Amino acid sequence: MSTRVAESPASLADPDELALGLPESYLSAGSTLGSWLTTTDHKRIAILYALSVTLFFFIGGVAATMVRLELFTPQADLVGADTYNKLFTLHGVIMVWFFLIPSIPTTFGNFLLPLMIGARDLAFPKLNLASWYLNVLGGLTTTAAVLAGGIDTGWTFYVPYSTTFSNTAVTVGVMGVFISGFSTIATGVNFIATTHLLRAPGMTWFRLPLFVWAMYTTSIIFVLATPVLALTLILVAAERTLGLPIFDPARGGDPILYQHLFWFYSHPAVYIMLLPGMGIVSEVITCFARRRIFGYEFMVYALVAIAVIGFFTWGHHMFTSGMSPYAALIFSFLSFVVAVPSAIKVFNWTATLYRGQVGFESPMLYVLGYIGLFTVGGLTGLFLASIPIDVHVQDTYFVVAHFHYIMVGATVSAYFAGLHFWWPKFTGRMYPETWAKFAAVLMFFGFNLTFFPQFIAGYLGMPRRYHVYPPEFQVWNVLSSSGAAVLAAAYLMPLGYLTWSLFFGARAVNDPWNASGLEWRTTSPPPRDNFFGRPAVLGKPYNYHPEGAEPVHDQPRMPSQGSLT
Amino acid sequence: MSDPAIATEALLREPWDGLKLPEEQALSYQRTGATFGIWIFIASEVLFFGALFLFYTAVRAEHAEAFAAAARETNIVYGTVNTALLLTSGLTAAAASRASEHAALIRLTRWCLVATALLGLAFLVVKGLEYREDIAEHLVPGPGFKLPEASAQLFFGFYWLSTAIHGIHLMIGIGLVARLIVIGWRHPERIPGNPQVEVTLLYWGFVDMVWLFLYPALYLAGRSG
Numbered sequence: 182m183s184t185r186v187a188e189s190p191a192s193l194a195d196p197d198e199l200a201l202g203l204p205e206s207y208l209s210a211g212s213t214l215g216s217w218l219t220t221t222d223h224k225r226i227a228i229l230y231a232l233s234v235t236l237f238f239f240i241g242g243v244a245a246t247m248v249r250l251e252l253f254t255p256q257a258d259l260v261g262a263d264t265y266n267k268l269f270t271l272h273g274v275i276m277v278w279f280f281l282i283p284s285i286p287t288t289f290g291n292f293l294l295p296l297m298i299g300a301r302d303l304a305f306p307k308l309n310l311a312s313w314y315l316n317v318l319g320g321l322t323t324t325a326a327v328l329a330g331g332i333d334t335g336w337t338f339y340v341p342y343s344t345t346f347s348n349t350a351v352t353v354g355v356m357g358v359f360i361s362g363f364s365t366i367a368t369g370v371n372f373i374a375t376t377h378l379l380r381a382p383g384m385t386w387f388r389l390p391l392f393v394w395a396m397y398t399t400s401i402i403f404v405l406a407t408p409v410l411a412l413t414l415i416l417v418a419a420e421r422t423l424g425l426p427i428f429d430p431a432r433g434g435d436p437i438l439y440q441h442l443f444w445f446y447s448h449p450a451v452y453i454m455l456l457p458g459m460g461i462v463s464e465v466i467t468c469f470a471r472r473r474i475f476g477y478e479f480m481v482y483a484l485v486a487i488a489v490i491g492f493f494t495w496g497h498h499m500f501t502s503g504m505s506p507y508a509a510l511i512f513s514f515l516s517f518v519v520a521v522p523s524a525i526k527v528f529n530w531t532a533t534l535y536r537g538q539v540g541f542e543s544p545m546l547y548v549l550g551y552i553g554l555f556t557v558g559g560l561t562g563l564f565l566a567s568i569p570i571d572v573h574v575q576d577t578y579f580v581v582a583h584f585h586y587i588m589v590g591a592t593v594s595a596y597f598a599g600l601h602f603w604w605p606k607f608t609g610r611m612y613p614e615t616w617a618k619f620a621a622v623l624m625f626f627g628f629n630l631t632f633f634p635q636f637i638a639g640y641l642g643m644p645r646r647y648h649v650y651p652p653e654f655q656v657w658n659v660l661s662s663s664g665a666a667v668l669a670a671a672y673l674m675p676l677g678y679l680t681w682s683l684f685f686g687a688r689a690v691n692d693p694w695n696a697s698g699l700e701w702r703t704t705s706p707p708p709r710d711n712f713f714g715r716p717a718v719l720g721k722p723y724n725y726h727p728e729g730a731e732p733v734h735d736q737p738r739m740p741s742q743g744s745l746t
Numbered sequence: 747m748s749d750p751a752i753a754t755e756a757l758l759r760e761p762w763d764g765l766k767l768p769e770e771q772a773l774s775y776q777r778t779g780a781t782f783g784i785w786i787f788i789a790s791e792v793l794f795f796g797a798l799f800l801f802y803t804a805v806r807a808e809h810a811e812a813f814a815a816a817a818r819e820t821n822i823v824y825g826t827v828n829t830a831l832l833l834t835s836g837l838t839a840a841a842a843s844r845a846s847e848h849a850a851l852i853r854l855t856r857w858c859l860v861a862t863a864l865l866g867l868a869f870l871v872v873k874g875l876e877y878r879e880d881i882a883e884h885l886v887p888g889p890g891f892k893l894p895e896a897s898a899q900l901f902f903g904f905y906w907l908s909t910a911i912h913g914i915h916l917m918i919g920i921g922l923v924a925r926l927i928v929i930g931w932r933h934p935e936r937i938p939g940n941p942q943v944e945v946t947l948l949y950w951g952f953v954d955m956v957w958l959f960l961y962p963a964l965y966l967a968g969r970s971g
């Protein structure tokens with residue numbers, strides 16, 4: 182009997198053994214390739230996204246590995262200048278548009294948003310499936326540009342280099358990003374409509390889990406920022422293919438205008454990458470500290486404030502490009518302002534831990550790493566928001582280190598935290614906890630070893646995007662490349678043990694962490710219709726202790742208060 | 747809204763059919779969702795065209811005189827005829843949207859949809875004639891351009907790009923309206939009360955509206971004062 186159960190990981194129970202009349206899980210709704218490729222189940226689409234996002238993560242990772250290998254020595258020994266340019270462009274384009282932007286919203290968001298608000302599916306299930314196809318089509322188009330000889334412009338596609346001078350496959354690459362833009366807009370529309378219209382009875386706006394708020398604010402940026410990038414990329418493609426004068430200074434065009442348009446999207450895009458991670462952290466930290474989130478309302482306002490203010494700080498990428506000193510002053514001020522809600526979030530997470538019954542399960546380790554790395558990344562962001570320092574470190578490794586702390590240190594840690602936290606819900610299996618803890622710690626150390634030396638090298642003046650460098654920077658680069666090897670091992674380990682757990686992992690119970698969220702009030706993995714009956718919500722989220730109760734310590738960890746429904 | 751002839755069951759979609767609501771109420775909720783969704787998408791489109799108009803504004807501010815000279819080269823007759831065509835299509839689209847709420851008005855709905863699509867096609871035909879004339883007059887940026895100032899080409903860069911992007915939007919609109927016409931022809935019962943009618947025609951209205959901004963920017967800029 183038990184072997185039969187193990188052979189079909191998708192079934193909830195052996196029907197011969199125990200006929201409970203339970204609906205079957207979403208995984209066993211069909212196992213053919215066709216059933217997956219035509220599904221409109223948000224959970225299955227999330228799995229499709231998880232596969233494609235993982236593929237692109239490792240493509241981008243291979244390029245990063247080559248970059249770090251080349252930088253081990255000051256001379257060019259592995260690749261030449263042209264290949265190096267194509268490698269870092271590939272790394273940036275794939276990681277930004279095909280991993281970081283879609284990663285958390287399209288996997289965790291797709292899977293969890295309807296579950297967390299008690300809905301049966303997203304508002305527009307077919308649109309959701311179409312968005313995956315657009316994402317894959319965009320990714321394959323961009324990958325085709327690599328096969329067609331690569332792109333050497335950097336992920337920013339700055340004009341006039343990208344329009345007038347580069348002889349690489351810029352147009353194809355740009356069109357790939359353009360196509361994937363439709364995918365994110367479709368996801369954004371879907372999430373906004375779902376959050377507005379399909380919340381379960383009693384799930385008021387201020388009872389939404391913070392992850393849902395994070396998805397909602399991210400979706401607003403998806404919808405309002407992505408079209409600007411789309412149009413900008415059309416302008417680049419039109420100038421390259423049709424010879425229209427748009428950004429060409431020789432014919433009166435304005436290259437700085439390109440930078441304004443590009444960063445109008447790409448700065449809010451940083452918050453597209455950041456806000457979903459913040460949502461995950463709020464879910465995980467409450468569960469493993471056994472405390473309600475500290476200052477729920479402020480956490481919500483902070484997410485909204487980051488999303489809104491984030492639209493008005495793009496100019497800080499252009500302090501050295503030439504702009505009015507008054508404009509620079511305002512952009513600098515607003516960039517400081519946007520740090521305030523981010524700081525509120527860090528303080529509130531820390532306050533949530535205060536006298537909580539903190540456990541160190543693997544999702545929590547990732548989250549604690551997140552808070553440290555995000556703090557370093559955020560504070561160095563303030564360095565860069567102040568104009569004198571920015572002018573000094575512009576285009577150096579200081580900037581590279583800063584945004585990797587935010588996008589990789591913070592967001593990827595949150596991604597792995599979420600992956601471990603909800604893995605039992607996604608797959609119905611438990612993973613080996615010791616391996617997971619080891620990978621979490623290794624990732625934290627590997628990350629810091631990779632990127633902290635880059636702050637120092639950058640501050641000392643090492644410029645970004647060169648494959649050769651003066652020998653005095655070698656010590657920092659050797660440290661960084663060694664760290665990258667550790668980091669690569671830490672990223673590969675989950676691929677191994679999580680895959681192992683799919684086949685040999687112990688069965689997950691419905692709520693292995695004693696978590697309070699609505700997504701745990703169904704089977705692991707959930708059935709096609711998510712819940713048995715229609716859930717109703719009676720109280721606030723994070724119901725880990727009675728409201729207003731003092732923190733307790735020197736006692737066994739308090740269990741969850743149980744179901745809200 | 748309680749028209750008995752509305753085929754509620756055939757129009758209900760996932761996940762709106764699973765809300766444990768009476769069918770009629772669920773369909774009305776689904777319509778709210780569909781309309782809300784297209785409004786969010788239109789907000790997205792506003793930013794898309796907003797970036798295009800930002801480009802226009804920035805370049806026109808930098809090269810005011812060359813822009814005025816170039817804008818005088820556009821054909822105001824074609825532009826005005828097209829404005830009239832598209833505004834009229836807006837009227838028929840609005841009529842179709844309202845008529846589709848009642849099963850008794852299915853014939854009116856169908857004819858208004860046909861008129862909308864035909865007016866859109868007429869716009870494209872006029873646009874094609876205008877393009878032919880523009881090409882004959884060497885108004886395509888590049889060597890041999892009609893006007894001597896380099897920055898006059900920027901205006902025509904915007905002209906070709908914006909009209910082409912608008913034209914693509916219009917073609918998508920015509921395709922979506924044609925789809926409704928086919929549905930109305932094969933399954934007349936699926937048009938009344940169908941949320942897709944309102945959604946399609948809201949999109950049509952947006953494309954219509956974009957032209958109202960393009961028209962003065964392209965045809966009137968060089969002729970004012």
